[in-house]
Amino acid sequence: MTTTRIETLTKRPDFLACARAAKAPAPAFLLQARNRRDKDDLTRVGFTCSKKVGNAVARNRAKRRLRAIARAILPAHGQPGWDYVLIGRAGATASRDYMELEADLIRTLRKVHGPK
RNA sequence: GCGGAUGGCCGGAUGGCCGCGGGUGACUGUCGGGGCUUGCCUCGGCGUGAUCCGAGGAAAGUCCGGACUCCACAAGGCAACGGUGCCGGGUAACGCCCGGCGGGGGCAACCCCAGGGAAAGCGCCACAGAAAACAGACUACCUGGCUUUCGCCUGCGAAAGCUCGGGAAAAGGUGAAACGGUGGGGUAAGAGCCCACCGCGCCCCUGGCAACAGGGGCGGCACGGCAAGCCCCACCGGGAGCAAUGCCAAAUAGGGAUCGCGCGGGGUUCGCCCCGGGGCCGCCUUGGCCCCAGCAGAUCCGGGUUGGCAGCUUGAGCGUCCUGGCAACAGGCCGCCUAGAGGAAUGGUCAUCACCGGGGCAACCCGGGACAGAAUCCGGCUUACAGGCCGUCCGCGCGU
16 A cells, blocks of 8 residues: 655745646635646645635634545545645635535546546 | 622533644664764654643734844934823833822712913914904993973973983803802992902912812902914933844855055154045034045955754743732742744544524424634733623612
């Protein structure tokens, strides 16, 4: 069993690169993803919740729920060598049912990987 | 019981499963460095499992006050700018807190106050009103004169009137405010014109550390308000901030400092001496600094960038009790260690219980969770907040 390690994105250029690549919308978030095409098979993920999501409390809660589904889904459904960015939406990210949130992520991942 | 005032506290609980940040020590686990007695010791990173800790009363607004760090800083005087403003106390400090005083509101408990100076000066006082700051007079009042009418009879009286003169500022009405108020005397009518009380001003005495309060005397009223318009007075105040600042490593172009040679005019015994010009330090005086010349040299320095480490949490700390104080608070004994991230942890999800709202006779069912997320750290202020708990006091009603 290969333990795919997951790292968190921290650099602004990485976020911008993802924003220019594939996008897939979901009711409670927006997924951006790209294949880095380098030697490393690391999977990386970043989270963005802008001021549009709400105040600091609302942004934190949205980010935590996104982090929770990413940790649950990505080891099985993510692909090595890819970067993913999850963007929170006002209201929906905090209120959508958790099981549906996970299903949304699986569906959108399939979509961004798809055409390849 | 109802209504009200005020002080303090809490801000769901427990348990599965899966996770995150930090500390501690562990490992037959790995990778790298160092040491040597060459298979051990040691340091660091990663991994694994263990254990402990992990958001708030406002963490918020960033409005005051500090600690800490860097920069600036010769003395005196003057000026400017900003802040504070009853008195006493507390504090590291404050624009904060406590206790008083004065004024205002409330039956009361209690609450509110930007609360120094208006005889230093300038400015302003809307609307209304005759008049808004220095006196003046619209209506009305008193009186003289004149005209008309009437009564008695040749002068007086009464009434009405006047582009007329004088007195007076009590009455009316306006206003936030009208040149002291109320009552009496006085007068042609009136007026501090005189008197009593109240208010106001000055002086004295008593009490109080003081703000101030009480009392006495004198004054015949002279001094309208606004200082959150300028201002005056007293007191306080350097600037920037943890993205401060310090250290390490990597990689490199341009820069800076010191030394050397040289540097306005004149003299020189070659040690120096005399005489300048310009600029800066808020201004002035004393004073200080820099420039008036650069270079082909020598030595040294480290900025910016990226990464890492420190600053970074033991502190004006928290709790029980005791002592002093009306209190804010201070002192003492004992005990405790309570987040330290850096695209930023402190969570996700499920269940049970408690709470609130709705439905139901009930078992129960359905729905809900305020304001809000540490970022160097403290002391305050202000603002936001579902719901709940405890204490003290006041008024009214009832019972004893």
